[in-house]
Amino acid sequence: xxxxxxxxxxxxxxxxxxxxxxxxxxxxxxxxxxxxxxxxxxxxxxxxxxxxxxxxxxxxxxxxxxxxxxxxxxxxxxxxxxxxxxxxxxxxxxxxxxxxxxxxxxxxxxxxxxxxxxxxxxxxxxxxxxxxxxxxxxxxxxxxxxxxxxxxxxxxxxxxxxxxxxxxxxxxxxxxxxxxxxxxxxxxxxxxxxxxxxxxxxxxxxxxxxxxxxxxxxxxxxxxxxxxxxxxxxxxxxxxxxxxxxxxxxxxxxxxxxxxxxxx
Numbered sequence: 001x002x003x004x005x006x007x008x009x010x011x012x013x014x015x016x017x018x019x020x021x022x023x024x025x026x027x028x029x030x031x032x033x034x035x036x037x038x039x040x041x042x043x044x045x046x047x048x049x050x051x052x053x054x055x056x057x058x059x060x061x062x063x064x065x066x067x068x069x070x071x072x073x074x075x076x077x078x079x080x081x082x083x084x085x086x087x088x089x090x091x092x093x094x095x096x097x098x099x100x101x102x103x104x105x106x107x108x109x110x111x112x113x114x115x116x117x118x119x120x121x122x123x124x125x126x127x128x129x130x131x132x133x134x135x136x137x138x139x140x141x142x143x144x145x146x147x148x149x150x151x152x153x154x155x156x157x158x159x160x161x162x163x164x165x166x167x168x169x170x171x172x173x174x175x176x177x178x179x180x181x182x183x184x185x186x187x188x189x190x191x192x193x194x195x196x197x198x199x200x201x202x203x204x205x206x207x208x209x210x211x212x213x214x215x216x217x218x219x220x221x222x223x224x225x226x227x228x229x230x231x232x233x234x235x236x237x238x239x240x241x242x243x244x245x246x247x248x249x250x251x252x253x254x255x256x257x258x259x260x261x262x263x264x
Contacts, residue, residue, distance in 0.1 A: 013114075103139050
């Protein structure tokens with residue numbers, strides 16, 4: 001069965017697509033390669049190979065696709081949501097496959113190819129499918145801008161690694177670390193009306209942690225939740241530098257500024 005047609009963006013992607021075409025339509029391999037290359041926007045396979053293997057082109061952008069399927073049980077409508085974005089570097093230069101699995105938002109996607117995330121779970125509505133992709137993109141943009149990686153050390157979120165020292169009123173928190181320094185970073189995204197800032201500031205002072213809200217709307221629920229950054233302040237870590245990176249992340253992708261495409 002021929003899989004959904006997503007425009008290949010790499011030479012390996014063109015080759016994979018050609019194998020599908022050859023099998024389904026019983027055509028020669030060279031014919032399948034040319035068809036797949038044309039789908040990718042090239043004149044033929046040789047043209048694609050020359051362009052994609054020419055290291056002098058200095059291509060700085062890298063395409064990445066997200067696909068989510070949905071089915072509404074009440075209306076019986078169904079569809080597929082697809083989004084194409086560009087990264088400043090290759091996906092696996094931003095994080096490894098294993099690290100992506102531990103990232104909130106990206107964990108529910110399968111990396112079907114180096115440039116294509118697919119959700120194997122059929123979502124209950126079109127809006128939920130779009131929001132799922134948006135959340136994944138926000139997490140990826142956060143990693144791309146900051147260089148932070150998902151942390152598996154859940155106890156590092158507590159000063160002295162004691163759960164009793166938990167940040168007050170924390171919600172939708174995610175754990176990160178700086179691979180260059182090993183510094184643990186706590187990202188907390190509570191709803192503002194549930195936070196008593198004086199209590200949290202007292203916690204930061206007591207445990208000698210930096211705690212600061214970001215100007216960037218965040219990963220969890222931009223416009224409704226607020227992103228706070230917290231880390232141990234006794235290590236000499238460049239906290240101001242990290243805050244500058246986060247504050248300057250472009251406007252997060254949401255349902256309101258969705259640029260993807262829908263199909264049956």
